[in-house]
Amino acid sequence: MEMNKFLARTLSFGLAVLMLSFFFTVPAGAALSNEDKVAIGTEITTIYRAARGVVAKSQKLINDASKGDKGLSADVVIAKTKENYKKATGNDFAMADAGSLKGQTQTALLDAIKDVMNNAQALINEKGKGLKGFLPAIFAKQMGDGFNKNIGGKAYIKLTAPKSYVRNRANRPDKWEADVIENKFKSASYEKNKVFTADAKHKGKGAFRLILPEYYKKACLNCHGEPKGEKDITGGKKEGGKLGELGGAISFVIYN
Numbered sequence: 277m278e279m280n281k282f283l284a285r286t287l288s289f290g291l292a293v294l295m296l297s298f299f300f301t302v303p304a305g306a307a308l309s310n311e312d313k314v315a316i317g318t319e320i321t322t323i324y325r326a327a328r329g330v331v332a333k334s335q336k337l338i339n340d341a342s343k344g345d346k347g348l349s350a351d352v353v354i355a356k357t358k359e360n361y362k363k364a365t366g367n368d369f370a371m372a373d374a375g376s377l378k379g380q381t382q383t384a385l386l387d388a389i390k391d392v393m394n395n396a397q398a399l400i401n402e403k404g405k406g407l408k409g410f411l412p413a414i415f416a417k418q419m420g421d422g423f424n425k426n427i428g429g430k431a432y433i434k435l436t437a438p439k440s441y442v443r444n445r446a447n448r449p450d451k452w453e454a455d456v457i458e459n460k461f462k463s464a465s466y467e468k469n470k471v472f473t474a475d476a477k478h479k480g481k482g483a484f485r486l487i488l489p490e491y492y493k494k495a496c497l498n499c500h501g502e503p504k505g506e507k508d509i510t511g512g513k514k515e516g517g518k519l520g521e522l523g524g525a526i527s528f529v530i531y532n
């Protein structure tokens with residue numbers, strides 16, 4: 277073969293490989309249908325709530341000053357999270373294909389839960405200390421931060437609340453979240469518990485966004501209820517919230 281023909285073939289082969297590799301490295305969210313994205317958002321917010329539920333249900337145990345080891349290791353919390361997941365969905369928790377965005381987000385969230393619980397062991401196992409500040413919302417914030425770090429810019433999760441109710445500034449709703457909370461979730465005609473989804477920017481980037489409303493239950497009102505401004509057991513000020521009122525929202529993002 278002539279040298280320049282050989283070179284031309286090698287080059288065109290190389291170009292084809294390069295083009296193919298571009299094709300296969302499109303961003304994670306771009307190849308997914310809207311239905312796929314809703315399914316991932318539903319899966320991740322369900323695991324997130326299931327894990328937070330474990331901390332909520334263990335609150336008395338966590339705050340028990342007479343006990344040292346609380347038996348709430350990362351493995352125990354993961355196992356109980358999967359139990360809550362089954363209660364919520366009727367299905368056993370199952371890992372998706374590790375190469376899929378669903379599998380990657382599942383792993384990122386489970387790893388975040390493990391990290392938060394491993395880091396919390398010394399705090400929650402301290403004997404002689406009652407209130408430790410290890411609350412569901414604080415656990416949820418740490419779990420979200422861990423997820424956001426682990427998933428490397430492909431997706432994002434955050435616990436937020438109506439602007440007027442936010443205690444931790446890091447949980448403040450962004451413009452899109454505040455708009456959905458005030459104009460959709462708080463509207464009398466909005467169906468309870470219904471997620472809202474849209475293609476909208478997040479932190480300046482094009483994205484699929486999903487947000488899930490949450491309402492105050494009786495147990496929440498010990499801290500978030502009336503009278504407004506009175507101190508709760510954590511030392512924070514009560515919001516004056518009412519039973520069944522919109523108290524928070526879980527916001528989830530998949531970047532385009």
Ligand code: HEC
Pocket residue numbers: 411413414417435436437441442443444445447490491492493495496497498499500508509510512523524525
């Ligand atoms: C023991 C008191 C206590 C109880 C009970 C409680 N919370 Fe909270 N909640 C807090 C505190 C304190 C924060 C602020 C956490 C932080 O600083 O990150 C908070 C934060 C939140 C946030 C995040 C937004 C923000 O204000 O920063 C939401 C949403 C929330 N709570 C909803 C609920 C709901 C819903 C329930 C009931 C299922 C509940 N809380 C029960 C004390 C409580």
